[in-house]
Amino acid sequence: MKKVLTTLFLSLFFFSASYAQDMESATNLYNTGAMALNEGNIAEALSNFEQALEQAVVIGPEAEELKSNCQNTIPKLYLQLGKEAVNAKDLDGGLEKIKTAIAKAEEFGLADVAEEGKALIPQVMLAEGNNKLNAGDFAGAVADYKKVVEFDPTNGMAYFRLGQASLRINDEATAVDAFNKACEYGQEKNAKKALSTHYLKQAAAAVKAKKYDDAIAAANKSNEVMPNAQAYSICGKAAIAAKKYDEAIAAFESYVSMSPNARDINQTFYQLATAYEAKGNKEKACGYYSQIMSDPTLGEYATHKVKNELKCN
Numbered sequence: 001m002k003k004v005l006t007t008l009f010l011s012l013f014f015f016s017a018s019y020a021q022d023m024e025s026a027t028n029l030y031n032t033g034a035m036a037l038n039e040g041n042i043a044e045a046l047s048n049f050e051q052a053l054e055q056a057v058v059i060g061p062e063a064e065e066l067k068s069n070c071q072n073t074i075p076k077l078y079l080q081l082g083k084e085a086v087n088a089k090d091l092d093g094g095l096e097k098i099k100t101a102i103a104k105a106e107e108f109g110l111a112d113v114a115e116e117g118k119a120l121i122p123q124v125m126l127a128e129g130n131n132k133l134n135a136g137d138f139a140g141a142v143a144d145y146k147k148v149v150e151f152d153p154t155n156g157m158a159y160f161r162l163g164q165a166s167l168r169i170n171d172e173a174t175a176v177d178a179f180n181k182a183c184e185y186g187q188e189k190n191a192k193k194a195l196s197t198h199y200l201k202q203a204a205a206a207v208k209a210k211k212y213d214d215a216i217a218a219a220n221k222s223n224e225v226m227p228n229a230q231a232y233s234i235c236g237k238a239a240i241a242a243k244k245y246d247e248a249i250a251a252f253e254s255y256v257s258m259s260p261n262a263r264d265i266n267q268t269f270y271q272l273a274t275a276y277e278a279k280g281n282k283e284k285a286c287g288y289y290s291q292i293m294s295d296p297t298l299g300e301y302a303t304h305k306v307k308n309e310l311k312c313n
Contacts, residue, residue, distance in 0.1 A: 026055035026066055037077075042084075046077040075105035075113045082117075086124050095124060122152040129161060138168040149181070156185030163191060167198055196226035203234045212242040219251070229258040236271060245275040266295045270302070277310070286312030 033048030053070035056063035078101035085094030098117050105113035129144030145162035148155055163178035175198070182191035199222035206215035219235035222228065232255035239248035252272045256265065273288035289302040290312065306312045 022055060022059050023063060026052045026059065026063060029055065030066055030070065033073075037073075042077055042080055046074065046081070049074050049077070071108040072110065075101045075108060075110050078104060079113060079117055079120075083120070091124065091128055095121060098124070122148045122155055122158065125151070126155070126158055126161070129158070129165070133161060133165050133168075138165045141165040142169065142171075142174070145178075154185050156182050156187040159185060160187040160191050160194070164194060167194075172198075192226040196222045196228060196231070199225065200228070200231050200234070203231060203238070207234055207238050207241075210241075212238040216242065216244070216247060223254075227254075227258070229255050229262070232258065233264075233268070236268070240271055240275060243278070245279050248272075248275045249279075266292045266298055270298050273302070273305070277305075282310055282312070286310050 029048045029052035033045045033052060036042075036048060037045035049070045053067060053074065056067035056070060078097050082094045082097035082101060085091075085097060088094075098120055102114050102117040102121075105111070105117065125144050125148045129141045129148065132138075132141040132144060142162060142165045145158050145165060148158035149162065152158065159178045159182035163175040163182060166172070166175035166178060176195065179191040179195045182188070199218045203215045203218035203222060206212070206218055215238035216235055219231045219238065222231035223235070232251045236248045236251035236255060239245070239251060249272060252268050252275070255262070256268055256272075259265070262268070269288045269291050273285045273292075276282075276284035276288065286306060289305045289310070292298045292302045293306060295302065
């Protein structure tokens, strides 16, 4: 019996000694990490805190306070390292550390750190996409913006930039979808202006190529997105050229309504007069010709129309 007691005593002694050594080791690692953190060496501090946490977990309840301190610190350090890597232009490395910070914060119950990391990721990717867009790497920008909206599906600015970049690589379908999403999430004015301008450019190019039906269609799309005087003007000119007088009249009258003091207002009145004349509406034709009789360029012709051909009252 005495031998059994002696063996049990020795076992307890060695266990206590081992436990004391483990606690001392874990505590030393934690203190070394704290010193490194005070000196600004975040990577070294993180390594020591992680080793201290591993030992604290093995020790059990007696090391609960040490474990909690490590868990409260480690995710924050990963987040800090991620920010520093991003600032140093190491985007991939930075994002990996931020993702690790989020995962560990969620594991350790640090909701505020997890939310900060989740908010930071789309900001980082959006900034990188903007850099590529400004540098002319439009395909690269598209890829980055798509990553942003995958991570944050309500990011209106990312959708807007995705639309811009997609237009630059002639992917109109993706651009239209992105601009529509941008409208849903706070970027309606910017998105509509960009898409309307895109269609306006198409309309102008089609007129130059004498593809008048295409010009009318593109100008109408521009106005559907965001009514604008220039689109109405292009539509009217294309419709006149295509001898689609009803469409020309509707477009030019909308143009006049939106830009009554436009520099080319007399030219527009002339085009309206010719459109109405082609339709056989003498009264309307006379009305528009009469308004430009004093124009230095068009006046002589308009006067001839009013007095001689149409014999307006």
